[in-house]
Amino acid sequence: xxxxxxxxxxxxxxxxxxxxxxxxxxxxxxxxxxxxxxxxxxxxxxxxxxxxxxxxxxxxxxxxxxxxxxxxxxxxxxxxxxxxxxxxxxxxxxxxxxxxxxxxxxxxxxxxxxxxxxxxxxxxxxxxxxxxxxxxxxxxxxxxxxxxxxxxxxxxxxxxxxxxxxxxxxxxxxxxxxxxxxxxxxxxxxxxxxxxxxxxxxxxxxxxxxxxxxxxxxxxxxxxxxxxxxxxxxxxxxxxxxxxxxxxxxxxxxxxxxxxxxxxxxxxxxxxxxxxxxxxxxxxxxxxxxxxxxxxxxxxxxxxxxxxxxxxxxxxxxxxxxxxxxxxxxxxxxxxxxxxxxxxxxxxxxxxxxxxxxxxxxxxx
Numbered sequence: 001x002x003x004x005x006x007x008x009x010x011x012x013x014x015x016x017x018x019x020x021x022x023x024x025x026x027x028x029x030x031x032x033x034x035x036x037x038x039x040x041x042x043x044x045x046x047x048x049x050x051x052x053x054x055x056x057x058x059x060x061x062x063x064x065x066x067x068x069x070x071x072x073x074x075x076x077x078x079x080x081x082x083x084x085x086x087x088x089x090x091x092x093x094x095x096x097x098x099x100x101x102x103x104x105x106x107x108x109x110x111x112x113x114x115x116x117x118x119x120x121x122x123x124x125x126x127x128x129x130x131x132x133x134x135x136x137x138x139x140x141x142x143x144x145x146x147x148x149x150x151x152x153x154x155x156x157x158x159x160x161x162x163x164x165x166x167x168x169x170x171x172x173x174x175x176x177x178x179x180x181x182x183x184x185x186x187x188x189x190x191x192x193x194x195x196x197x198x199x200x201x202x203x204x205x206x207x208x209x210x211x212x213x214x215x216x217x218x219x220x221x222x223x224x225x226x227x228x229x230x231x232x233x234x235x236x237x238x239x240x241x242x243x244x245x246x247x248x249x250x251x252x253x254x255x256x257x258x259x260x261x262x263x264x265x266x267x268x269x270x271x272x273x274x275x276x277x278x279x280x281x282x283x284x285x286x287x288x289x290x291x292x293x294x295x296x297x298x299x300x301x302x303x304x305x306x307x308x309x310x311x312x313x314x315x316x317x318x319x320x321x322x323x324x325x326x327x328x329x330x331x332x333x334x335x336x337x338x339x340x341x342x343x344x345x346x347x348x349x350x351x352x353x354x355x356x357x358x359x360x361x362x363x364x365x
Contacts (some may be wrong), residue, residue: 070240111145184359186352
């Protein structure tokens with residue numbers, strides 16, 4: 001039986017994550033205590049199917065946990081989200097393969113969605129060659145996911161529309177070469193490095209298709225659309241970081257005076273109203289986002305498929321929440337003083353993490 005997974009963030013764990021976040025940022029990877037917590041709580045397999053040894057938590061629980069972790073440390077929240085998200089792919093693997101992978105000691109799945117490699121048909125499998133970028137949590141990954149263009153005899157295989165056929169694969173880390181490349185100003189501890197594979201052969205069981213129709217696990221998680229899951233989990237991270245930033249910004253503002261008004265910043269009506277407006281907008285957007293998420297999950301859990309309108313609602317409310325988060329962070333930062341520009345301050349780290357994470361392609365306005 002899969003072990004029980006704690007699906008909320010307790011104060012003790014939050015303090016532990018926060019205590020090691022500065023060192024993780026400086027070292028450019030999660031602190032060993034943070035890594036140990038991810039494994040001990042079972043969070044990295046919380047989206048993997050129970051049949052494979054995962055927790056298969058309800059999506060709304062997962063999203064709230066990811067937001068809570070991101071609100072303490074953006075890099076750890078991001079690694080949790082992306083690596084647990086890769087664990088979700090176990091629900092589309094052959095059951096024996098899924099059990100083997102999820103049963104790996106200290107299992108952690110990382111990877112990339114870009115089809116920047118090729119998979120040449122060879123015997124009862126494929127020979128994989130290519131390079132991929134932005135594998136969050138790469139140094140602790142036991143397996144890597146990737147997309148590759150299918151080939152036969154060196155020629156691309158095409159679909160019915162004449163486009164290259166793409167297949168997803170899950171590859172043991174022993175076949176992967178890590179390429180240190182992550183040098184961003186923020187999300188430093190996510191260690192989202194590149195990786196490459198040079199002509200390694202994989203059996204066909206390492207390939208999979210991400211589609212409800214191709215799911216090998218029967219739970220509602222694997223009938224929830226991939227892009228809808230991606231939008232809600234990424235937006236949760238942005239909300240966590242933005243909420244943390246607003247708390248830190250308000251604390252900074254309590255200690256500053258408005259030079260022209262000669263008053264504490266929060267005693268200046270225009271400033272106090274601006275802060276409250278940003279907080280209210282954030283609360284309203286977050287409430288709408290969770291309402292749509294919970295409704296969409298209830299629909300899938302009841303056995304129905306999300307139609308186009310429902311999927312659009314998930315995307316729209318996720319991006320609306322991200323937009324409100326961007327507006328709040330950008331509006332409040334100028335009021336936080338030079339302390340917020342100090343690289344060793346918590347608020348600066350949160351600011352850097354937020355703006356780096358917000359560059360994800362799915363979060364474009």
